[in-house]
Amino acid sequence: MTASSAGSVRRGRPGYDRADVIRVGVELFNQQGYDATSVSDLTSRLGVTKSALYHHVDSKQQILEIALEDALGGLEQAMDAAQRQPTAAERLRSIIRGAVHVLTQRQPQVTLLLRLRGNSDIELAALERRRRFDHMVTALVREAQSEGLVRADLDAGVATRLIFGMINSVVEWYRVDGPVDPTLLGEEILAVALDGLRPR
């Protein structure tokens, strides 16, 4: 589920539903930063009154929470799916493909996640969930090292960071309406990462 499918019942001002409010909020946060975005910025971008905005969401903060849940929930689901694979090689392949899928499908929400600075409890909690996810990926890389799929002479943490450096860069340049097919992109990143990390 993406933010744009998060609400389907249209209420309040005609033309805007809750999902639109969240989508526009995330756009603004990504353009000018969460801290620098005021509720007035949100209402003027949407062309609605504050009371119309508060009909859809409790606060600016709630928009942040929903978007971060979209991003982190997607990555955690991809990890659950990877964990169900029978071998370390398949688990690592599954999480790389799955993460690229989440990043291309929920690009604005993941962009927000990747730019968090930890300036509030919500941000700190999200960064902690992201750290847990990173540690699980590092564990998969370590398993893949012991199975001989990934070079064992490279620190598993550094290898994970290089793989996710490639994957996370996708949010900076991928365009939904661009020429790059998201599934093929996942296969390319998988190939470059595994060829690059293969034992010599």
Add this chain to the structure above:
Amino acid sequence: MTASSAGSVRRGRPGYDRADVIRVGVELFNQQGYDATSVSDLTSRLGVTKSALYHHVDSKQQILEIALEDALGGLEQAMDAAQRQPTAAERLRSIIRGAVHVLTQRQPQVTLLLRLRGNSDIELAALERRRRFDHMVTALVREAQSEGLVRADLDAGVATRLIFGMINSVVEWYRVDGPVDPTLLGEEILAVALDGLRPR
């Protein structure tokens, strides 16, 4: 030259020179965002008056300009050095090593560059310089494809973005006082990128 070596003559309030003001300014911009950082934030972090701050720099904007010049100037110098290499393979190796070096040596300034959103003329000009640099790297990747060093079946722009995805991730996790040696890290990224992109 890093921001912390940008000025050596100590003037104004004892204990702070111009380089310190710039260093602290960049730290604050990276923590809370440039737009969200006020001159009062700067003076209270430094513990100086506004007039003491303005003794060192003309404006908050000047701190941004100096930091971006540090980052972009470093990358452009690395590109000049790469261009002087005799073969496409050596030029590509040189720019990968050189960029990792700049990122580890000028991490706060490059972090600022990578998080720019283009909210002012200065930011737009810096993003344009970054784009020119990216295009020059893509040209080096294309040359390396025609020499058979890099897979020709992958778009040169996508290959460049994946390489720089790995390189740029360094600003997120590298620690000057951490266990990872910056020169070795450059060699590892070079190896992973070139093995990963080698023709099959």
